[in-house]
Amino acid sequence: MAKTAAVLVGGGRVDFREVEPPEPGDGELVVRCRANAICGSDRGAFAGGAEVVQGHEAAGEVIAAGAGTSTAVGTRGVVYLMVFCGECRSCRAGATNVCLAKQGDMGFNRAGGLGPYEVVDERVFFAVDERVPFATATALLDLMGTSGHALDRALLLRPGIEDLYVAGVGPVGLGVLLMAKLRFGADFPVYVSDPSPWRLDFAAGLGAMPVQPEDLPLVDAAVDASGRSEARQAAVRKLGRRGVLVCVGHGQGLELEVSPDLVANEAGVIGSEYFPYADLATNHEILLANLDEVSRVITHTFDLSETQAAFEAFLGGETGKVVVTQDA
Ligand SMILES: [Zn+2]
Ligand SMILES: [Zn+2]
Structure with missing residues (x-):
């Protein structure tokens, strides 16, 4: 019908x-x-x-x-x-x-x-397992999938990251924060910035540390979920030695000074597009173990x-x- x-x-x-x-x-x-x-x-x-x-x-x-x-x-x-x-x-x-x-x-x-x-x-x-409500199951897609893949891209260049900066905590940035906490532990430090006070408060409620980009310490990994040049530019300058910036989602450009930005630090900049199908199985296990946390x-x-x-x-x-x- x-x-x-x-x-x-x-x-x-x-x-x-x-x-x-x-x-x-x-x-x-x-x-x-x-x-x-x-x-x-x-x-x-x-x-x-x-x-x-x-x-x-x-x-x-x-x-x-x-x-x-x-x-x-x-x-x-x-x-x-x-x-x-x-x-x-x-x-x-x-x-x-x-x-x-x-x-x-x-x-x-x-x-x-x-x-x-x-x-x-x-x-x-x-x-998807019958215990997962339909609305919550959608989290397996961009919220957990795209965000989790961005973390995998960071780990590819920098295994064993010990902290993370997320520029922009709209839905994608929130996903990166969520997945970092679920995968690396509740105590894993995640700094976030966003122009919206509401979003910063919400991210803080999920365990993030809101910062102004200029006050950020040097980090092992940064994920830009804002798509803005200015944010990408700021993030690349906050990478420590062997740091990696992941650009997830499309958006504006990034100018690199290859010698100080990349070579001297052995830093990397890498893109991340959606996620491989096989990640659904991994993320499904994470979802089943953390239904309430993801639903939030x-x-x-x-x-x-x-x-x-x-x-x-x-x-x-x-x-x-x-x-x-x-x-x-
Ligand atoms: Zn989407
Ligand atoms: Zn193909």
């Missing part, structure tokens, strides 16, 4: 339309979406509109399975953003997030989690009929993760 989708029509407006349940093709699953977290990268479609139903941080339940699949109807899970090929050199190395033959992006150019149904290639579906970062949930209010709250900047939910 037809169900409602929230459609971003541009100009900061949300409209609704009815969608019939689709049929799965070979190797595909139909997921009945039950929760979708809003992301900074939805801003463009909210302002400019989108042809396709958006929402790339979705959790739901399989309601139909096509030929050649092995996932049972009724399985709960989340949908990985990138429809990776599974066969290219990147995919074979596990780096599905930089697939060389990506077939689409769920919730950007294929119908996503602000609608009732997603038709997903089985390989981008990840089953989801500060607002709205029914699909209130998607307009959900976006306005999110863009108002005084939220953690904002999740839109749908009844079955």
Whole structure:
């Protein structure tokens, strides 16, 4: 039976339309979406509109399975953003997030989690334990996945980091803070900066130490989650010897003076794009062991009929993760 989708029509407006349940093709699953977290990268479609139903941080339940699949109807899970090929050199190395033959992006150019149904290639579906509520399951995507991968990128250049600076504690920066605490321990020092006093207070509540960038001590690792040149520039100057700056998320440029910034310190600057599919399994274990802690970062949930209010709250900047939910 037809169900409602929230459609971003541009100009900061949300409209609704009815969608019939689709049929799965070979190797595909139909997921009945039950929760979708809003992301900074939805801003463009909210302002400019989108042809396709958006929402790339979705959790739901399989309601139909096509030929050649092995996932049972009724399985709960989340949908990985990138429809990776599974066969290219990147995919074979596990780096599905930089697939060389990506077939689409769920919730950007294929119908996503602000609608009732997603038709997903089985390989981008990840089953989640029944103890995890749908809204909380969305945390496996950008909140834990993208953020956890940023930490992995830092560890690649600098194993054994002993402190961390996070520039910008919007949803991605909050995720980096959360994952650093969950992976490295509650006492692991995480400094944060952000122009918003609300966000600094919220991050402090999760165990961060708010600082002005100029007052920051030299750190082993920094993650820029602001996308701003100024913040990236400040962070690179606060790296200690062998320090590493991870730029997660797209954004503005960074000017490096190679000799003092990189060579003398043996410092590194590295990018981080989404996360490899296999990280979902690792992060699922972390989520199961820390359900309450992760849930704290989801500060607002709205029914699909209130998607307009959900976006306005999110863009108002005084939220953690904002999740839109749908009844079955
Ligand atoms: Zn996202
Ligand atoms: Zn590939």
